[in-house]
């Protein structure tokens with residue numbers, strides 16, 4: 001399946017993960033500002049960190065407005081979120097939930113939901129029906145788990 005990954009990253013963590021996933025899936029990787037290219041892909045992966053107190057990563061602010069104007073009908077969509085459950089346990093990876101909410105009714109099929117087991121947080125907009133809406137990575141507190149989480153997720157969504 002032709003896959004495009006679109007990421008927003010302020011200090012490079014999401015960028016690193018997006019590029020790793022890109023290698024593993026043999027997918028094309030773009031910054032969120034290039035989100036108009038979603039038209040070229042059957043499957044898109046949206047990756048964002050969360051900033052402020054539960055805010056979108058900066059690049060996604062404008063990019064999400066553009067994404068909302070796109071015809072996403074029939075596309076497969078997967079989400080990847082970076083956050084810090086230790087310092088921001090009340091808004092852990094909220095950006096994923098914000099983006100999901102804006103596009104969930106556009107005829108997409110979401111894949112790659114993951115269990116919240118093994119994370120310690122009190123609130124997250126990224127939890128939908130008891131699971132995270134996508135892959136959740138915490139480089140601040142659980143970087144030792146990142147490689148395994150990425151590999152498990154790739155196996156789950158398939159190449």
Ligand SMILES: Cc1cc2nc3c(=O)[nH]c(=O)nc-3n(C[C@H](O)[C@H](O)[C@H](O)COP(=O)(O)O)c2cc1C
Pocket residue numbers: 008009010011012013014015049050051052053054055057082083084085088091092093094139140
């Ligand atoms: C000022 C500040 C605010 C943050 N706010 C949140 C937040 O609300 N929720 C969260 O899960 N992580 C939050 N984080 C953690 C970042 O999302 C995390 O460090 C992430 O790995 C950064 O990824 P990036 O380098 O790709 O932007 C915050 C970090 C900072 C420094």
